[in-house]
Amino acid sequence: MPEVPEMEIYKNYLNQWVKGKEISELNILRAKSINLELSEFRAKVQGKRIKEIRRRGKYLIFDFEEGDFLLTHMMLDGRLFLLQLDSETLKKTDSPKAEDLQSVIMGSSAEELKNIVKDLPGRASVIFGLSGGLILFFCNLTLGYLHYLDQVHLDTKLQELGKDPLDPDFNSRDFSKLLKGKRGMIKPWLMNPKNISGVGNAYSNEALFSAGILPTRGVSTLDDAEKENLFDSLVRIIRDSIRLGGDMEEPFAAWDDFTGGYNPYFKVYDRTGKPCLVCGEDIQKSEVGGRNAFFCPHCQK
Numbered sequence: 001m002p003e004v005p006e007m008e009i010y011k012n013y014l015n016q017w018v019k020g021k022e023i024s025e026l027n028i029l030r031a032k033s034i035n036l037e038l039s040e041f042r043a044k045v046q047g048k049r050i051k052e053i054r055r056r057g058k059y060l061i062f063d064f065e066e067g068d069f070l071l072t073h074m075m076l077d078g079r080l081f082l083l084q085l086d087s088e089t090l091k092k093t094d095s096p097k098a099e100d101l102q103s104v105i106m107g108s109s110a111e112e113l114k115n116i117v118k119d120l121p122g123r124a125s126v127i128f129g130l131s132g133g134l135i136l137f138f139c140n141l142t143l144g145y146l147h148y149l150d151q152v153h154l155d156t157k158l159q160e161l162g163k164d165p166l167d168p169d170f171n172s173r174d175f176s177k178l179l180k181g182k183r184g185m186i187k188p189w190l191m192n193p194k195n196i197s198g199v200g201n202a203y204s205n206e207a208l209f210s211a212g213i214l215p216t217r218g219v220s221t222l223d224d225a226e227k228e229n230l231f232d233s234l235v236r237i238i239r240d241s242i243r244l245g246g247d248m249e250e251p252f253a254a255w256d257d258f259t260g261g262y263n264p265y266f267k268v269y270d271r272t273g274k275p276c277l278v279c280g281e282d283i284q285k286s287e288v289g290g291r292n293a294f295f296c297p298h299c300q301k
């Protein structure tokens with residue numbers, strides 16, 4: 001599941017490529033991915049210009065010049081993909097002109113699209129035709145979604161979320177305060193978006209390893225130094241991952257060889273039975289709070 005680093009990388013790409021563009025056409029292939037009737041969603045979104053893309057936790061928010069917003073969450077396997085209808089792309093297709101290919105894509109079913117756009121990272125749920133010959137695909141929004149919201153409904157939705165780990169107004173002291181008086185195990189606490197937003201299985205495991213804390217440790221047993229160390233580890237790992245490309249197999253566009261660059265740097269996540277890079281002991285896996293916890297039984301207490 002994409003977490004803060006992967007969504008931040010999407011945000012950066014979108015601000016680079018899609019910011020300022022008008023959504024001239026829509027192809028909605030999965031009605032359940034949106035929150036309005038098809039015709040209403042189309043009427044609200046078509047012709048609007050994207051002012052900026054923001055991220056909060058695992059959410060992306062598309063701000064429109066005209067007001068109102070689109071809020072998207074990828075959940076488990078949602079993916080974004082950008083197609084540029086330039087000469088390189090057109091060489092690989094039978095379609096002679098960019099406009100033709102755009103109209104073909106905008107009129108195709110999800111089944112047909114698999115053959116038309118070979119690099120697509122899954123089944124297309126919603127497609128935006130953008131000004132300047134760009135096509136943005138929202139794929140695999142089965143559990144995820146793309147919702148059109150006004151300011152009031154956006155605020156209500158975001159109010160449920162805890163602080164973002166990259167919020168400049170959030171520091172280790174605030175983090176320690178949040179943990180004060182809390183019960184339960186630390187790993188599920190870290191992954192609860194009401195506590196802090198955007199931390200999922202991969203980065204909670206990595207941060208706990210880096211801080212030398214077992215995923216099953218009770219929140220009430222952590223001392224101040226451990227809490228600060230955990231927060232600093234989490235932020236450092238998230239920043240490193242963003243710098244190196246995050247953890248995702250599917251590229252954002254055909255030319256994207258940056259996304260996924262952090263994958264070889266995981267120290268415990270998905271490394272069951274492999275030697276700990278610090279002490280050599282086997283990395284273990286167990287279920288904690290309904291999710292897989294990966295840890296070193298020697299390095300983490």
Ligand SMILES: [Zn+2]
Nearest residue numbers: 276279296299
């Ligand atoms: Zn170890």
